[in-house]
Amino acid sequence: MEKEKIALIEAIIFASKGISIQKLSELTNIDQDEINKIIKHLYSKYNNNSESGIELKNIDGYLKFYTKKQYSSYIEKVVKRRSLSTLTNQQLEIVILLATKKEATKKEIDGIRGKDSTNILKQLLYSGVIKRKKSGRSYIYGLTETFKEETLIEELIEELGGAQLDTFRSKNSSPQNNGKR
Template structure:
């Protein structure tokens, strides 16, 4: 059961991965039990001929990645342009970054009400957003901004060409606490 949970968590974490201590805490198991489950899962994925993914560790950070033998296939996929569409979540995050930049992942999560790291990593990989320093608060989280590729992707020259945010706000349903307008 832990292996399925580990895979689910690592899948959602995407390129960000999850640190060993965070995985153990989320699964409510000790580090030794976690490492045993991870080692078993690594072997299981590596030896499964029907699996295209593997579990890797980088300095106590775990990730799911594609197996090396599929690199040519994946290169063909991206060269064919089949991986160029952005998901609804990625578009939401991209618009939040564009309108509120510079902004942290936590601030994006608060606006959306859901965790955004997977789509955020996709946008970073596609170079539509970039890290732009650190916010001067505890933990010093990364700040994100749109890139020149963002402008190219949407065919605009500056943020001022984006529609005004006020055009999307609908005040007609806003009332006081009793529901009166």
């Protein structure tokens, strides 16, 4: 491996808010097999090194540098962290749904929750927790990058072993009895 290529990949990952191996390959014209070797090298350079305060993580296919957990109490003094405890249970329900599913329409959110989410979505939009983008006649909602960075919610869900959504709570998903009793 060339030192220059290692430094280039390292710099791009550092500057990004999370980047895929495919995107790294497109940006650098380095094939994905070589990038994988470089990533392995960077893992050992940072993750297995007690002299480094950062580590490289791959969360849902996106590579990003994070500070190591043992330094979190110091980092919190420097970097503003948003606490999940400031959210209501209803807001947290939607946040976890979006952290797990990545994005969803209001109809999907309502279907999973089994109730209307209009006011809660407005609150989350106003407070900068979620964002929305127009898609046809509806909006697609997702968590803002700032919120994800401030709470490390994706990392938390991964540490807890992921999350499974109960998509069968919606009244519309119950089987029809076709008038039979």
